Amino acid sequence: MNKWVLKGLKTGIKTTLYPDKEERSLGISPGLPRGKQTTGDKTQVVSRCPTQALKYTGEMISVDYTRCIHCFRCLRGINNPVDWDKGYEWALSINEIDDLSRKFGKAFGHSLHIRFVDGGACGACISEIEQINKPYYNIHRLGFFITPTPREADVLLVAGPVTDHMRLPIKKVYDAMPEPKRVIAIGTCAISGGIFGPSFASEAGISNLIPADVVVPGCPPPPLSIIHGLLLLVSRKPSASLTSPRSTEGRKTL
Numbered sequence: 001m002n003k004w005v006l007k008g009l010k011t012g013i014k015t016t017l018y019p020d021k022e023e024r025s026l027g028i029s030p031g032l033p034r035g036k037q038t039t040g041d042k043t044q045v046v047s048r049c050p051t052q053a054l055k056y057t058g059e060m061i062s063v064d065y066t067r068c069i070h071c072f073r074c075l076r077g078i079n080n081p082v083d084w085d086k087g088y089e090w091a092l093s094i095n096e097i098d099d100l101s102r103k104f105g106k107a108f109g110h111s112l113h114i115r116f117v118d119g120g121a122c123g124a125c126i127s128e129i130e131q132i133n134k135p136y137y138n139i140h141r142l143g144f145f146i147t148p149t150p151r152e153a154d155v156l157l158v159a160g161p162v163t164d165h166m167r168l169p170i171k172k173v174y175d176a177m178p179e180p181k182r183v184i185a186i187g188t189c190a191i192s193g194g195i196f197g198p199s200f201a202s203e204a205g206i207s208n209l210i211p212a213d214v215v216v217p218g219c220p221p222p223p224l225s226i227i228h229g230l231l232l233l234v235s236r237k238p239s240a241s242l243t244s245p246r247s248t249e250g251r252k253t254l
């Protein structure tokens with residue numbers, strides 16, 4: 001018998017059980033900082049943030065996930081660090097709440113075709129997107145498929161801050177997709193420009209070019225966060241928040 005078949009029989013199924021069960025394996029997510037109430041010194045922790053994702057009002061430190069790159073500077077090596085969330089369900093729906101017509105119908109729930117375009121990413125988000133198509137995450141079991149052509153795509157994934165050279169290709173891919181079509185911004189750069197944009201060579205994410213329906217914060221977001229974004233798009237998972245603590249002024253817009 002083929003040795004790969006034998007190995008498979010010996011080890012059994014290793015694919016993650018998410019979303020049916022919570023994934024608890026070690027190293028599955030780098031986590032994100034959580035806002036917190038504190039009477040201690042707040043200026044030290046806020047000033048350590050290289051992307052101005054932290055701010056404080058009164059006794060509350062809050063985190064803006066459109067800018068956080070989970071660099072751990074607000075957690076490690078300081079007094080009074082922020083709390084840390086080890087989860088991975090970070091994706092947030094931007095349009096659906098205001099516009100119900102943006103919801104994908106039931107037919108897409110288990111049949112979604114995805115086109116990915118690199119908008120000038122550093123490579124980190126691309127590497128995580130690659131993982132969702134591999135045996136451990138295996139998006140095929142969820143009815144999600146990567147397609148090489150925009151003509152077959154229902155969803156466009158974009159990573160990176162959108163460099164000048166990629167503005168036209170992204171727009172062309174988006175225009176070539178049939179309706180209904182949706183867009184997911186993967187990672188902090190695609191949401192806000194991150195540490196690269198806006199600059200002389202790039203946009204501040206995709207929002208000035210095409211409308212994002214779902215955003216997945218992180219630098220890079222782990223594969224399970226990207227899968228959460230896809231599940232959110234077909235109403236199989238609820239939305240997270242773009243701020244911590246969750247904003248009381250309603251949803252944050254990009």
Ligand code: SF4
Nearest residue numbers: 049068069070071074
């Ligand atoms: S982990 Fe996020 S909030 Fe904390 S210092 Fe880094 S970028 Fe700022």
